[in-house]
Amino acid sequence: xxxxxxxxxxxxxxxxxxxxxxxxxxxxxxxxxxxxxxxxxxxxxxxxxxxxxxxxxxxxxxxxxxxxxxxxxxxxxxxxxxxxxxxxxxxxxxxxxxxxxxxxxxxxxxxxxxxxxxxxxxxxxxxxxxxxxxxxxxxxxxxxxxxxxxxxxxxxxxxxxxxxxxxxxxxxxxxxxxxxxxxxxxxxxxxxxxxxxxxxxxxxxxxxxx
Amino acid sequence: xxxxxxxxxxxxxxxxxxxxxxxxxxxxxxxxxxxxxxxxxxxxxxxxxxxxxxxxxxxxxxxxxxxxxxxxxxxxxxxxxxxxxxxxxxxxxxxxxxxxxxxxxxxxxxxxxxxxxxxxxxxxxxxxxxxxxxxxxxxxxxxxxxxxxxxxxxxxxxxxxxxxxxxxxxxxxxxxxxxxxxxxxxxxxxxxxxxxxxxxxxxxxxxxxxxxxxxxxxxxxxxxxxxxxxxxxxxxxxxxxxxxxxxxxxxxxxxxxxxxxxxxxxxxxxxxxxxxxxxxxxxxxxxxxxxxxxxxxxxxxxxxxxxxxxxxxxxx
Numbered sequence: 425x426x427x428x429x430x431x432x433x434x435x436x437x438x439x440x441x442x443x444x445x446x447x448x449x450x451x452x453x454x455x456x457x458x459x460x461x462x463x464x465x466x467x468x469x470x471x472x473x474x475x476x477x478x479x480x481x482x483x484x485x486x487x488x489x490x491x492x493x494x495x496x497x498x499x500x501x502x503x504x505x506x507x508x509x510x511x512x513x514x515x516x517x518x519x520x521x522x523x524x525x526x527x528x529x530x531x532x533x534x535x536x537x538x539x540x541x542x543x544x545x546x547x548x549x550x551x552x553x554x555x556x557x558x559x560x561x562x563x564x565x566x567x568x569x570x571x572x573x574x575x576x577x578x579x580x581x582x583x584x585x586x587x588x589x590x591x592x593x594x595x596x597x598x599x600x601x602x603x604x605x606x607x608x609x610x611x612x613x614x615x616x617x618x619x620x621x622x623x624x625x626x627x628x629x630x631x632x633x634x
Numbered sequence: 635x636x637x638x639x640x641x642x643x644x645x646x647x648x649x650x651x652x653x654x655x656x657x658x659x660x661x662x663x664x665x666x667x668x669x670x671x672x673x674x675x676x677x678x679x680x681x682x683x684x685x686x687x688x689x690x691x692x693x694x695x696x697x698x699x700x701x702x703x704x705x706x707x708x709x710x711x712x713x714x715x716x717x718x719x720x721x722x723x724x725x726x727x728x729x730x731x732x733x734x735x736x737x738x739x740x741x742x743x744x745x746x747x748x749x750x751x752x753x754x755x756x757x758x759x760x761x762x763x764x765x766x767x768x769x770x771x772x773x774x775x776x777x778x779x780x781x782x783x784x785x786x787x788x789x790x791x792x793x794x795x796x797x798x799x800x801x802x803x804x805x806x807x808x809x810x811x812x813x814x815x816x817x818x819x820x821x822x823x824x825x826x827x828x829x830x831x832x833x834x835x836x837x838x839x840x841x842x843x844x845x846x847x848x849x850x851x852x853x854x855x856x857x858x859x860x861x862x863x864x865x866x867x868x869x870x871x872x873x874x875x876x877x878x879x880x881x882x883x884x885x886x887x888x889x890x891x892x893x894x895x896x897x898x899x900x901x902x903x904x905x906x907x908x909x910x911x912x913x914x915x916x917x918x919x920x921x922x923x924x925x926x927x928x929x930x931x932x933x934x935x936x937x938x939x940x941x942x943x944x945x946x947x948x949x950x
Contacts, residue, residue, distance in 0.1 A: 465639045484640040484682070487669070507670050508737060520710075520739045526666045527740065530640055531684055574736065581735065586714040589730040589870065594719040610870035611734025 467530045473498065474542030482529050489513045491529035492539060500540035500569045504613070511612030514570035514577075515539050521577035523611075540569035543576065552576050555625035563616030571612045575626045578608045582630075600632045636678040643685045646848055647817040654815035654844030656681045661846060663706055664741040666733075667749045676759060676766055690848055693717070699854035702811075705744035705847045709733070709799065712743060721855035724879055727862035728802035734871050744847035747800055747810065747827065748839065751793035751897075752873055753782060764790045765835040772835075781875065784926040784933045786896040791835030792927075795828060795898050796873050802862060804899035805879040805891040809851045815844040824850070828898035835897070858883040859948040863940050864893075876933050878940045882948035886910035890944075892920065892937055913942035 465484045470477065473496060480495055489506075492498045492515070501524060504512030508526040515524045516538040544550030552572050555561070562568040582598045590607040591598060598604075605626050606619075614622065643649035643661075653659045658680030662668055671677040690704040693715050701722070703712060712718060713729035733741065750756070755773040756763050762770035774782055774792050783792045808824040822840050829838060841847070858881040866872040877893035888909050891901040905919035917938035924934055 464637050467640050484638055485635040506673065508666055508734075511734065511736060514736055521736050522740045523666070523736045526669050526737075528640075528662075528665065528669065528682075531662070531665065531686060533642070578735065581710075584714075586710055587719065587726065587730060588735075589727075591730075594723050594726055607870050608735050611736045 469530045469533050471529070471532055472534070472536045474537070474539060480529065484528065484530055486529045487525050488515070488517075488527045488529045488532060488537070489524035492524060492537070498539050498541050502566055502569055504567065504570075509613070510567070510570075511574060512567050512570040514573045514612065516573055516577055519580070521574050538573070540573060543572065550576070551629050552625065555628045556622070559621045559625040559628065560618070561622040561625040562614070562618050567612060567614045567616075571609070571614065571622055574609060574612045575622070575629070578605065578626065579630055581608065600627075600630050602627070635672045636675060636680070638679050639681045641681070641683055642687055643683050644687070646685075646688055646690065646813050646846055647815075649683050649685050649688065650813050650815045650817075650844045650846045652683050653846070657843070659683055661685050664708070664745045666737050666741050667745065671750065674757065674759060676757065685846070696851055701852045703743050703850045703852070705742060705849055707743045709738040709741045709743070709746060710735070713738070722802075722806060722852055722860070724805060724860035724862055724881060725799070725802045725852070727860070728798040728864075728877075728879060731862060731864040731874075731877070732798040743799075743850055746797055747803075747824075747847065747850070749797055750838070752796045753793035754778065756793060765793060765831075765838075768834070768836045778929065779927040780929045781873070781894075782927070782930055783897060784895050784930055785900060785921060785924040786830045786898070787925065788831045788833065788835070790833055791831035791897065793831065793835065793897060794894055795838075795896070797899070798862070798864060798874065798877060798893060800824065800828065801877055801879045801891050801893035801899040803850065803852075804901050805881060805889045806852055806856070809853075810847055811849040811851060812841065812845045812847050814842060814846075819848070821851075824899075825901070831897045838897075856881055856889075858888055861944045861947055863944050863947075865936060865940055876936050876940060878937065878944050880941070880944045880948065882909070882945060888948075890916060890920065890941060895921075895924075895933055895937065909945070913938050913945055917941060 466481055467484050468481050470479045492501050502512040504510035506525045508523040513523055513525040514521050517535050544553045552575050582600055585597050587594050587598050588607045590603045605623055660679035662682045663685050691706040692704045694702045696702050709729050713726045719726050755761050756765050761773040764772050772791055783794045803824045810822045810827050813819050827840050860881050862879050864874045864877040866874055874894035880890045882888040889906055891899050902920050905916050908915035921934055
């Protein structure tokens with residue numbers, strides 16, 4: 425056996441595992457009537473993703489998250505809980521952050537979607553991406569794309585005068601503070617616990633002292 | 635998710651008519667609650683009517699000095715509206731106490747009113763639940779009940795309504811506007827909109843099949859100090875153990891509604907006469923007839939103490 429033969433990638437192992445699971449699933453499915461794929465309801469939708477027009481025909485059940493990852497192969501956006509609790513799937517739609525797992529792709533006809541890939545590139549980082557690197561705002565990195573999309577939106581929301589639960593007086597223009605960032609980022613969970621460094625990164629980009 | 639067909643509604647009346655024609659249909663707006671439930675197959679509509687394209691996303695003054703909030707106004711936009719912040723601070727505060735920034739950006743006014751309980755037994759499809767499967771029984775009774783109802787419950791269901799927004803709307807005497815499949819409009823006081831569980835916990839609102847919420851109206855501002863105090867297991871992004879929504883006037887009179895204790899926002903107008911006499915007097919009348927379990931009996935003193943804190947803050 426050559427060295428080459430035993431070099432298996434993690435992705436390869438996962439694919440093999442998935443294929444085995446698929447065989448088992450097919451065997452189990454013989455007990456039930458099989459619905460041909462073509463008969464499942466589908467719909468057309470056109471999205472503008474990171475500035476590119478994308479025309480898709482999708483099973484109506486496809487979430488925006490799955491459309492981005494499985495159909496457009498933009499795998500920067502992550503699937504964590506798939507129930508809107510963790511924030512790993514946060515993207516911006518028409519400039520506003522949402523959980524892409526809790527919305528159907530077909531509900532976004534004509535919408536402009538910005539994912540982590542649209543914010544910056546390794547060669548040309550978005551200032552928030554650069555600040556997360558500088559302040560070590562992650563450990564495993566899985567929640568990071570969602571954290572960064574959310575962080576960019578949080579600063580925009582304060583600028584747009586959207587108050588939060590910790591805003592003392594509702595009438596003046598919303599303003600930046602460490603407490604405001606902690607509250608506004610509560611929809612993004614980081615199980616490595618990089619919260620204090622995430623706060624430092626956001627504070628630097630905001631140009632304020634927390 | 636079970637497969638479903640999908641259409642984009644072109645008008646409110648057409649959406650209502652389409653829903654009436656198709657018993658398996660559901661409206662979808664923000665989708666933050668419905669899609670969660672569809673993934674768990676707790677909801678399994680065979681057809682979705684997307685109402686997002688309808689012109690129901692404005693906040694406008696009404697003739698009597700109040701506000702009409704379109705059904706599709708997002709929670710973020712309602713909380714941030716200058717008129718709401720100035721005259722209905724209670725509503726802004728309740729909205730901002732709920733969910734996360736991402737969810738509030740998507741969730742709508744009507745959808746928030748229609749969100750379903752977070753009773754863990756409703757979510758666990760392996761267990762009987764009268765709300766999910768009428769007649770199957772209630773696993774919550776005798777189960778883990780810390781989060782569940784202490785008043786207005788029945789032998790069939792002890793679930794709570796999870797909404798913060800609805801508690802504020804109850805205190806503000808909001809009115810729900812709808813259109814039915816025949817195109818007729820009606821107005822339902824929010825007090826009558828949510829139901830107690832009784833023998834039919836699966837019927838949660840006064841809406842008829844196909845009936846679509848078009849707006850929620852607020853009467854003219856009532857002034858006073860408006861305070862929403864939510865008590866929960868963590869400081870952000872959690873459902874209420876209990877919440878108190880209060881409007882307190884300079885003379886000590888006012889209104890109070892409570893969340894997290896019942897199948898609907900809980901308000902007893904007769905208890906409000908006691909407001910100048912303090913939290914204990916109000917809580918006694920507000921929570922008369924409560925039937926807590928050992929696990930959630932703490933909610934009764936918690937309501938009283940939270941109300942005491944709210945009244946003290948109002949006087950400060």
